[in-house]
Amino acid sequence: MAAKQGMPASALRVLEEALGMDFTAAGDTAEAVAAEGAYYLEQVTITEASEDDYEYEEIPDDNFSIPEGEEDLAKAIQMVQEQATDTQILEQKTVLPSKQLIPEVIEDFLCNFLIKMGMTRTLDCFQSEWYELIQKGVTELRDTGNVPDVYTQNMLLENENKNLKKDLKCYKQAADKAREDLLKTQKERDFHRMHHKRIVQEKNKLINDLKGLKLHYASYEPTLRVLHEKHHTLLKQKMLTSLERDRAVGQVKRPSKISGLQATLKHMEIGHNYHASETRVPNSEKENAPEGPTQKGLREAREKNKCKTRIEDNKKDSEFPTDMQQNPNLYLCKENIGPAKFDYKLNNIFRLHELPVSCIIMHPRKDILVTCGEDRLWKLVGLPKGNVLLTGFGHTDWLSNCCFHPSGNKLATSSGDTTVKLWDLSKGNCILTFEGHSHAVWSCTWHSCGDFVASSSLDTTSKIWDVNSERCRYTLYGHTDSVNSIEFFPCSNTLLTGSADKSLSVWDARTGNCEQSLYGHMHSINDATFTPRGHMIASCDACGVTKLWDFRKLLPIVSIDIGPSPGNEVNFDSSGQVLAQASGSGVIHLLDLKSGQIHKLMGHESEAHTVVFSHDGQYLFSGGSDGTVRTWS
16 A cells, blocks of 8 residues: 655545445446546455465566476577567557556545555554454455545546646736736837827928928029129129229319319218319310219219109198098998808919918909919919919018009008018009018008008008108007008098907007007907908907907907917908908818808818908909919809
8 A cells, every 4th residue: 555645635525525425336447547646556366375365476587598408499499489579579569458547445545545644543543443344254345335536536626726726817917917018018109100190290391391491592592693793783883983083083183173072972972962062174175075974973963863852842741531432332232142152162273472372362343363472472363264464573572461552553562571562553563662660561451542551560560651752651559569460441541450469459540549459369360351341340360269340339249269270361252241261271261140150161282371252252262371372163
């Protein structure tokens, strides 16, 4: 009987179940338990009696030696052959059926249990009493059955179950850790993906900015070339003038004449007009000598200054009209024009400028529009084909705004070069330039009488210019930041300005005084305009908020947030029922003033800067930062 230490803790329960069962219910055969911790004894029946009732088996002798006295060659050969045959059989490694293991009997199970538990005294008592009963014949071995293998299997399964639970716990911990690592990896992946998209967007923006800068730089090259040529021309003229001066000084002998000529040249260099005193030379030949270039230039300059002085004396300041004509749009808007139009579709795209379009205006009487761009050009465009009829050159920096004369034959433009220029559209040339602002001019507007032009600037001021006297009549002070828009009230002497200080101001153009200020915007105001009837004001700011104001009561009516993209410009249609807003997101928003609904026109690939309606309201024109003008119908 064999035993092994380290019996599991559940063995005591198995023993109790085994003692209280009917052992005859065990099966005839069962699978042997081959795992570690199982023990069994094999019962051997002795058939022949002996003195101690045991018979010992003989161990076969593997020595194939031939017994003495029986030495024979034939038998020796036969034994060698048999030995070779046995060797071949062993080399073939014949697999014999495994012997079925016999389960433990009850007494062996109990003995093994007591040995495992270290209960030696109990084991001695059990063996002495058990075998005593067997000797007396009270108990027979065949009456006792075998220990059912289900218990040993249960023990093994229980141990295996514990091991599997431990493995499962480890696997769960590993799975939780892997899940955390997966979530962390997914977050890092999303972060890097967003970072990559942002980098791509910034890269595309930088590429577009670089292209724009290249175009802007290319536009400077012709100007630099012209300035370089002018510089060389002036150097040549300066050299010739110096030679003429030296020649004249050499010809004059008297000191008085030398001093007079030197004083004349000195005043010419300073830029003042000087009437040189006549000095007679006794030599008759010099009196009859031809006039030199210096003397000729002095004479022409004196005549020119005399003419200019006479012209300035004839110029007088214009008078602001007192009896203004009635606004023609008052009756035009009362007519039943029909329902407002909102179903505009992109009809055509005109690429007119190399740089962003800053302004579009319609001719007051004809199907012609004017566009201004940051490429320092304005263009007169015919409709509906979009052919360029006239191009205006003259500004030295980007154009910000333009406005038609009420008659339609003149144009006023404002620019980043701090000037306002007036143009004759019949000839296409500049007829007047107003200079006085210290920073870029954002906007300009024409009085309905045609004698005054107003401008607003980055220098926080606005100016009213007299076209006839060619001077600034009033400078409007009051805003604390850039004045971004200016507009005359229809057929009146009232001005409206919108500023980056978040306020609107109403001014009297006759006195240059601020009559009223409107507050309500939370961000810089980019544009403000009147309805055709003049009873309402619309304004938009840098965060896309558009406000409507009652001009008669000077109170806000409604505020519409179309942000977060900035609103660059607002304009009403001829009926005053629809308000269009050009947004920094490239969307044109159409606001129905009756229902309050907002309609969107999608078509610009980049920022939309300006928007205007045609006179009949059937067409809409918008300009973008890509240099194109888009037609909607």
